[in-house]
Amino acid sequence: MLDRRQILVALGTTALASLAPTTLFAAATIKPDDASALLVIDVQNCFLPGGSLAVKEGEQVVPVINKMAKAFSNVVMTQDWHTPGHVSFASVHSGKKPFETIDLPYGKQVLWPDHCVQGTDGASLSKDLSIPQAELIIRKGFHKDVDSYSAFLEADGKTSTGLAGYLKGRKIKRVFVAGLATDFCVAWTALDARKAGFEVYVVEDACRGIDNQGSLAKAWADMAKAGVKRIQSADIAVSA
Numbered sequence: 001m002l003d004r005r006q007i008l009v010a011l012g013t014t015a016l017a018s019l020a021p022t023t024l025f026a027a028a029t030i031k032p033d034d035a036s037a038l039l040v041i042d043v044q045n046c047f048l049p050g051g052s053l054a055v056k057e058g059e060q061v062v063p064v065i066n067k068m069a070k071a072f073s074n075v076v077m078t079q080d081w082h083t084p085g086h087v088s089f090a091s092v093h094s095g096k097k098p099f100e101t102i103d104l105p106y107g108k109q110v111l112w113p114d115h116c117v118q119g120t121d122g123a124s125l126s127k128d129l130s131i132p133q134a135e136l137i138i139r140k141g142f143h144k145d146v147d148s149y150s151a152f153l154e155a156d157g158k159t160s161t162g163l164a165g166y167l168k169g170r171k172i173k174r175v176f177v178a179g180l181a182t183d184f185c186v187a188w189t190a191l192d193a194r195k196a197g198f199e200v201y202v203v204e205d206a207c208r209g210i211d212n213q214g215s216l217a218k219a220w221a222d223m224a225k226a227g228v229k230r231i232q233s234a235d236i237a238v239s240a
């Protein structure tokens, strides 16, 4: 006789398997194809240990991304790329400190320490990234008065970076997002990718968050609501 727990497990497995076999048994079964692209978001010195806006454990995403990238023939990287005195820097707003917010014409803006200034070492991509096939680097946040967390649209919600057009021109249908930081540039990129009509996966263990006042939980909730799929790097099949 089966005990109660075994019955519940058996029932649960059957019921769930019939509902969502691909998500339940996804371990190493996602095989990126020619219509898939990996988006590597902002793996730059400023966001890594020792950087001016270091994301906790940020360096841990690098080996995960390097390994996962082997499964992709299409890889796009992004670089936060600000003017000196950029509007997102707390230092240009008198009396304001990093991580406080202000109201700008396009909405609420979190203020940051100065970071990723064009041409500086802090703005360089991590030298430990090893993705030679990466085909495009999108720079964003280069308009002095507008921030751009997203790789697709600036923070005004309408100025395009051109990435959606590029991906569509290359017949990409699904994007996998990894990098820094989960709750800002990764999440905004994933949400805009959904709005642009892509199938979107965020690879959780290939990202790290900042988590300013609950922003990490909110980002995951917003992404789930938008139909972004939350996966782990182990779900992606990388041939040896």
Ligand SMILES: [Zn+2]
Residues within 6 Å of the ligand: 080, 081, 082, 088, 115, 116, 141
């Ligand atoms: Zn920035």
